Amino acid sequence: MKKTDLAKNDAKKLMNKMVQGGPSFGNAASAGVDKREQRKRDQALGLVPFAVKLNGDLVKRLQTLATERGVDMNTLVADVLAKGLDN
Incomplete structure (x- = not known):
């Protein structure tokens, strides 16, 4: 195999993981939403970091x-x- 073929295979594997929505992508998105919601709740209560x-x-x-x-x-x-x- 050529070096370019190996790079293409690695890229395909990465794209498949992103499309399938692996655990790292799903957790990061939900954690960001929770923090944002918590900030909104804190602001509504008049809390300041x-x-x-x-x-x-x-x-x-x-x-x-x-x-x-x-x-x-x-x-x-x-x-x-x-x-x-x-x-």
Whole structure:
């Protein structure tokens, strides 16, 4: 076989995988839609993404507190910040 024939065969295999809709293509599309929908829900609730860098020990304390209270990190951090700002 020539080198060009090998390249053509590889291209055909790739095209067949794309047409069949392999798991990687299907999962990527559905994950993108879910993130977009989540952003719309967050915006409707008035939530704004807010990234900060924290000390690792502080993060562990926050994770422990969130587990003890049975809430997610977003809720816990919002509560802690609100209480801290009220003082």
